[in-house]
Amino acid sequence: GQQVMQIPQYQHVQEGEDFTTYCNSSTTLSNIQWYKQRPGGHPVFLIQLVKSGEVKKQKRLTFQFGEAKKNSSLHITATQTTDVGTYFCAVKAAGNKLTFGGGTRVLVKP
Amino acid sequence: DTAVSQTPKYLVTQMGNDKSIKCEQNLGHDTMYWYKQDSKKFLKIMFSYNNKELIINETVPNRFSPKSPDKAHLNLHINSLELGDSAVYFCASTLDLSTDTQYFGPGTRLTVL
Numbered sequence: 001g002q003q004v005m006q007i008p009q010y011q012h013v014q015e016g017e018d019f020t021t022y023c024n025s026s027t028t029l030s031n032i033q034w035y036k037q038r039p040g041g042h043p044v045f046l047i048q049l050v051k052s053g054e055v056k057k058q059k060r061l062t063f064q065f066g067e068a069k070k071n072s073s074l075h076i077t078a079t080q081t082t083d084v085g086t087y088f089c090a091v092k093a094a095g096n097k098l099t100f101g102g103g104t105r106v107l108v109k110p
Numbered sequence: 111d112t113a114v115s116q117t118p119k120y121l122v123t124q125m126g127n128d129k130s131i132k133c134e135q136n137l138g139h140d141t142m143y144w145y146k147q148d149s150k151k152f153l154k155i156m157f158s159y160n161n162k163e164l165i166i167n168e169t170v171p172n173r174f175s176p177k178s179p180d181k182a183h184l185n186l187h188i189n190s191l192e193l194g195d196s197a198v199y200f201c202a203s204t205l206d207l208s209t210d211t212q213y214f215g216p217g218t219r220l221t222v223l
Contacts, residue, residue, distance in 0.1 A: 033210060042200055042214040043153070086151050092210055097166050098143075100153040 004032075004091050006101035013079045014109050020075045021104035023089030030092060032072045034063060037103075038085040046087075081108050113137050114215035116201050122221045123191055130187045131218045133201030141165070141207055142184040144176060145200040147217070153200070159184055160207050188220075196222045 005024045013019045023032065031050045035043040047056055049065035049072060056063045060083075062075040076083055086103040093099055114135045123129055135142065143166075144156040158166040159178040173189040184201060201215040 031210065033212075035212075037151075042217050043212070044214070045211050048210060088153065090212075097155055097158065098210070098212060099155075103151050103153075105151065 004101040011106045018077045023072045029069050033090045035088045116215040128189045133184045135203040139203040141204045143202040147198045191222045
């Protein structure tokens with residue numbers, strides 16, 4: 001089945017710094033989604049990318065879909081304590097089955 | 111006015127018992143899912159139903175039996191619980207089979223002792 005690898009698994013960030021998490025696939029993707037799960041919470045949909053090279057921004061979050069549609073990145077600028085959580089990428093397989101990456105767990109040092 | 115709700119939120123039980131988790135969505139969605147999230151946060155789909163019909167049944171032991179009495183409800187019954195069943199179980203829904211955005215419930219943390 002379709003698999004996506006997310007790196008890094010863990011990201012310790014100083015408050016105010018930037019960081020990027022990556023999602024990589026060995027196959028071409030039709031689209032990719034990103035979700036955020038706060039500690040003790042449930043995954044919440046952030047965004048979906050569909051077009052090759054697409055870049056979308058949500059305040060301090062910048063999402064990018066690779067030109068070959070095999071990878072994606074999430075860049076957060078000026079990290080805040082509210083950014084703490086696990087960020088998942090997810091790709092759609094047959095039957096609308098969503099396959100999630102392993103997630104990047106973000107910890108913010110104040 | 112919760113969109114996707116699950117009960118119970120926490121479930122602690124002994125090995126060998128049978129338990130059920132319930133899920134309801136008031137979004138008018140056609141498609142519902144069960145996911146299992148293990149202690150390492152890995153999220154894996156278990157089942158999906160579309161308009162009460164089973165669509166996806168991943169390699170899940172047959173001790174797990176989903177039931178969808180109507181398209182707004184998807185319940186999960188687990189027989190003969192094992193230690194390895196301890197996890198957080200999330201229900202989710204999408205508008206239909208072709209829509210990707212998943213709305214997750216708050217999760218049920220199952221602990222098997």
